[in-house]
Amino acid sequence: MLMKKINSMITWKSERKILLGISGGIAAYKIPELVRLIKKSNFFSCDVQIILTESAKNFVAPMALETLSGHKVFTDDDFDFNIPHISLTNWADVFVIAPCTANTLAKISGGICDNLLTSAALAAKCPLVIFPAMNENMYENKFTQNNLRKLSEYGVKVVEPSRGFLACGTSGKGRMPEPHEILQEIFRALCPVKDLTGKNVLVTAGATLEYLDPVRYISNPSSGKMGAAMARSAWYRGANVKIVSQALNIDTYDFEVVKIKSALDMLEAVKENLNWADYIVKAAAVGDYRAKNFSSNKLKRENKNELTIELIQNPDIAQEAGKLKREGQILIGFAAESENISENAREKLSRKNLDYILANDILAENSGFESDFNTLRLISRDINKPEKIFSGLKEDIAFEVWDNVIV
Secondary structure, three states: HHHHHHHHHHHHOOEEEEEEEEOHHHHHHHHHHHHHHHHHOOOOEEEEEEOOOOOOOOOHHHHHHHHHHOOOOOHHHHHOOOOOOHHHHHHHOOOEEEEHHHHHHHHHOOOOOOOOHHHHHOOOOOOOEEEEEEEEEEHOOOHHHHHHHHHHHHOEEEEOOOOEEEOOOEEEEEEEOOOHHHHHHHHHHOOOOOOOOOOOOEEEEEEOOOOOOOOOOOOOOOOHHHHHHHHHHHOOOEEEEEEOOOOOOOOOOOOEEEEEOHHHHHHHHHHOOHHHHHHEEEEEEEEOOOOOOOOOOOOOOOOOOOOOOOEOOOOOHHHHHHOOOOOEEEEEEEEEOOOOOOHHHHHHHHOOOOEEEEEEOOOOOOOOOOOOOEEEEEEEEOOOOOOOOEEEEEHHHHHHHHHHHHH
């Protein structure tokens, strides 16, 4: 396990190679944006090469894809002594087909290789991820469903299309996911370690809203970015993920968002999922206090120069989870501090029965709430484990944290 973690730390930031196949569906118009997102990613450094079918040329121009990718786009005209369906698939870390039409899907399922794209699919030994996109009737047809089942049984990752307005003028299931959603599936396929496969991870993220009346509340500026990064990184590593948050504006991909508002709501959500979770990450900035007496009507300001509101303390969710956690369950807390960072964090670690705590200085420059960057100190309840400091993008820090806490 130690060697596995060392290898992941060495390789996860190395350049990843993506082979992108585009078949002839209207959704191909979205692919230039996907290529742009791949190339600008600061999570994985990625290179991308592209195979374009003849019919796909009707929906997206090869020149646009070449400009964005920085590489020649391969088509059926490129079968030559270089044997591109072999050389390209040997080069790739992952092969993605988006959109994958019903026709291309049927050919791959049946082992037919009558063009460069389907020949490459048959030759590929790297992970194959396909994004079916078509009319709802075509998608639900028993032949298509049989082809999808067959590919899944063969180990191909089939990402279900979403529901929405379709090019044929109807609305239903058949839309290709948006480019930013496809990118996350690619990242999951590229992740060099899958050491959370089969594990359940529960993450709390962002601020809570403690309402005084129907329209006013007490809160804090937490964006939930650190919790979202912890959730995404766990998902990349193969975990089943649930994230508990209020109005968190993140892409959910293949994990569930449990929407809450207040600290009491979050406590109930955590309790309901406590037995399910193998790892619990308490990254939320939970409100310490709530109104003692909630006003069912809007509080009026007329003729009031002052307003006194009595507050009572909210329950400590991490501490409640610490009391209830079972043997083998890993509880990770966060501590946002402005002074005596390590000392205060260690006190919380002990008092809340945490296995790890991540402490940060909320007054530090380019760190903490709302920032994409952070500096965190990882402290373990095991006194033999030294304190570690991680600094950089929250996405990068999350991956490194998992390297150190997975058992």
